[in-house]
Amino acid sequence: MSDKSRNFYQEYEVFSRRTDNAPMQHQFSLLAPNQEIALVMAQENFLRREPATDIWVVKRSDIRKMDQEEKESLQRLDNKDYRNAKGYxxxxxxxxxxxxxxLDEKEILSWEGKAKKS
Incomplete structure (x- = not known):
């Protein structure tokens, strides 16, 4: 891909939901020159395969992820493991x-001796 085409296309992430009450789910990524064309491409590619009530198209560069320091802040500071159900x-x-x-072996063998005495 040349520098000109690399600058022309942008990466977009496509999310959709099947029903109004369903959560949004990531479906795929695509390359498009702008947001409007990305939405049309997402509709053409996705709606042919399965129904959807809503589609979101988000520029990948607009998605912010946590850095390592922020991820570490998610660790629990308290010791409340009892709140986590581990099952039985x-x-x-x-x-x-x-x-x-x-019922160990010695006990079972001792029954045999008692049966003969009776």
């Missing part, structure tokens, strides 16, 4: 261990 997956293992302790 450990109970199956704990129950299996409990059952194995109840």
């Amino acid at each position: 997956g450990y109970l199956k293992k704990k129950w299996r261990h409990y059952e194995q302790e109840m």
Whole structure:
């Protein structure tokens, strides 16, 4: 791509929603000379495949992402792990261990001796 065409086209990100209540979802990126043509291209490419109630076209350079320092500020400062549900997956293992302790090999073999004495 030459310098002239590289400056002519801009990168756009296309978002859409299927219904009025659905969240916006990123669909694809495209190259276009301006926002109006980017919207037309998005409609032509996307609406042929699936229905949508809304399409957003955003210039990639207008999207701001967090730098590393800002990402670090998202870390929790407090220790409230109890708020995160981890489920009860450990109970199956704990129950299996409990059952194995109840019926170990020595106990089962001792039943055989009691049965012969009766």
